[in-house]
Amino acid sequence: MSDMLYGLLNALTLVNLFAALGSVFVGIVVGALPGLSAAMGVALLIPITFGMPADTALIALAGVYCGAMYGGSISAILLHTPGTSSAAATAIDGYQLTLQGKAGKALATATIASFVGGFLSTIALYTISPLLANLALKFGPTEYFWLSIFGLTIIAGVSSGSMLKGLISGALGLVISTIGMDPMLGIPRFTFGQNFLLEGLPFTATLIGLFSMSQVLVLAEKKIKDMDKIKELKDKIYLNWKETKRILPTCLRSTVIGTVIGILPGAGGTIASFVGYNEAKRFSKSDIEFGKGNIEGVAGAEAANNAVTGGSLIPTLTLGIPGNSVTAILLGGLVIQGLRPGPDLFTIHGKTTYTFFAGFAIVNIFMLILGLFGVRFFAKVSTIKDSILIPIIFSLSVIGSYAINNRMSDVWIMFIFGIIGYFVKKVDLNPAAIVLALILGPIGETGLRRTLIMNKGDLKSLFSSTISWVLIILSVLSLLSPIFMAKFEKKKDETLA
Amino acid sequence: MRKTNLILSVILIAVCGLFYLMISQLPSEASLYPLFVTTLFLILSLILLFKTYFNKEDGEETTFKGIELKQLLFVIVTCGLYVILINITGYVLATILYVLITLIGLRVDKRNSIFISIGFCLFVYVVFKVLLNVPLPKGIII
DSSP: OHHHHHHHHHHTSHHHHHHHHHHHHHHHHHHHSTTOOHHHHHHHHHHHHTTSOHHHHHHHHHHHHHHHHHHHHHHHHHHSOOSSGGGHHHHHHHHHHHHTTOHHHHHHHHHHHHHHHHHHHHHHHHHHHHHHHHHGGGOOHHHHHHHHHHHHHHHHHHSSSOHHHHHHHHHHHHHHHTOEEOTTTOOEESOTTOGGGTTOSOHHHHHHIIIIIHHHHHHHTSOOOOOOOOOOOOSOSOOOHHHHHHHHHHHHHHHHHHHHHHHSTTOOHHHHHHHHHHHHHHHOTTGGGTTSOOHHHHHHHHHHHHHHHHHHHHHHHHHSOOSSHHHHHHHHHHHHTTOOSSGGGGTTTHHHHHHHHHHHHHHHHHHHHHHHHHHHHHHHHTTOOHHHHHHHHHHHHHHHHHHTTOOHHHHHHHHHHHHHHHHHHHTTOOHHHHHHHHHHHHHHHHHHHHHHHHTTTOGGGGGOSHHHHHHHHHHHHHHHHHHHHHHHHHHHHHHHO | OHHHHHHHHHHHHHHHHHHHHHHTTSOHHHHHHHHHHHHHHHHHHHHHHHHHHHOOOOOOOOTTTTOOHHHHHHHHHHHHHHHHHHHHHOHHHHHHHHHHHHHHHTTOOHHHHHHHHHHHHHHHIIIIIIISOOOOOOOSOO
16 A cells, blocks of 8 residues: 555656656657557657656656557547547547537547546556466466467467468567577577677667668658648537536446456457447447547547556556557566566565556546647647658657667667568568567576476476466467457448448 | 568578578577577468468459659668768767758758758757757767
8 A cells, every 4th residue: 555655646756747748748749640650659768768767767658658549539530540540430420520610529529538548447557457466476487488478379369460470470579589698508699790689689779670660661652742731620629518428428438348458468449449439339329420420439439449558558567468569568668677577566666666557647637638738739740741750750769779778789770670670561460479579588488498497308397287277278269369359350340331 | 462472481481591590500408499489480481381372362462562662762771871870970960961861852842851950950959868868879070
């Protein structure tokens, strides 16, 4: 309890409040720009937060995550171009409202719904994570080996289209993760004679290459167009009491949906917002208006995708298995700060963790304020041309990849992985699976080799504990998950049609 | 997608080959785990190869269709030159030059380009170096 109270007070210090405000601002900008993704924003922020205290750094990372999740709705509503894929469901009714001259209502709904979803998902963070973390106390090296396998099967299962390509991406990441010194024997592996590779690939530089520079190239391959003019925002960004009461049940329902989907590994904001939208439609008294500009539709989608943020942090923090690319990168940020996911976060590092949780709630409050009062500004920002974003993002990528080790060699690694990342995206491989394998690879390898050394190379020891079997079964189930996902996809297509 | 997948699987298998070559030079106790993951990678790549090869009907080839190749190459080359230039002139000068050239190359009008490149640099310097204490790459000159 004392840690919780300490965290709450600590989150209210000036530095942490400033980190929350600044990062939400950046996050909303990143989300509102259709060319930029949350993953990119978080990847660029990690090196910048490197020098900060762990709690401040984590709050800042969460701020970008939450802000971007919400920011996507702004361009979805005003331009019919979702800033992030999870705002696609928002665009259905949101843009209709804009056409009717009610953009202000749509934006206010999206802002309030996002706030409710994000803010209430903090409750799940506070209550469920310590329980799940305790489970991890029972884990030995063998269990960690299977846990990393489970983590990999999850991300492979959700990959963009083909499961096989997801698995290939994971395997590629595993192979790359063996670059550097052998963890048991200290023998250099695949270092191409380069000393700086002895400690493995520089994680942040690799990440920035895969997510930020590759995005620069994706922007560069397209013909640069002038952005559509934003429809004039005539009405006020405001909901009256009656309208607020109308969307509230939808917000609450979608919050539960989003949080649960967020916790479930593999499903993310996009699925949550479509399920939230569908359920809003099913429960609504005015369901015929859906698709023609119903604020309940906007609320259903937005509350759900922002509730995912809190939910998705739970498996990331407690077990170290992030369900999507943003949390995979966040996990990287956690590790760079010297924090290991698991029970330690709630005991030894309890103060940091609970400061982060309280900061997460504060981030959502700032999101509400910035959203209600600053939306005109963000709407303008969302029309910045790609030609301007290209050099700016690359230049920021250079700073980011340089900042951690102060080496130009890391900048080159970023450059190389930027080009690799571009092709990875083009051929439908999954960059998130590669990153996850980079994180989980060493954990799995150490687990496997410790187990084998302790049991004198007896492979049967890998299958001796109940937890191991549970994890094996979960891995198999998650490999079968595309079959379930296909059902969701079908529903999603029906909604879009 | 078929052609892309065929080329992809061949490249992936070549990567496996490269790693096998390097594994063969490792002492045997250190080679076991890399061998395990590389083989896993090889098996999956082979599955992709066979799956694509025997599945003749596979949609249109859209992967690299309609991309602005010249523009893409321009961006890659300027980015590369920029990193080289940073080594010589340090971050600030290189960035002003790089942003300016890229913007003009991407047909942003000249006045705006100058304004943006200097403005961005100033912003980076103040926010990152001064406020957040993030180190900026140094070159030989500065």
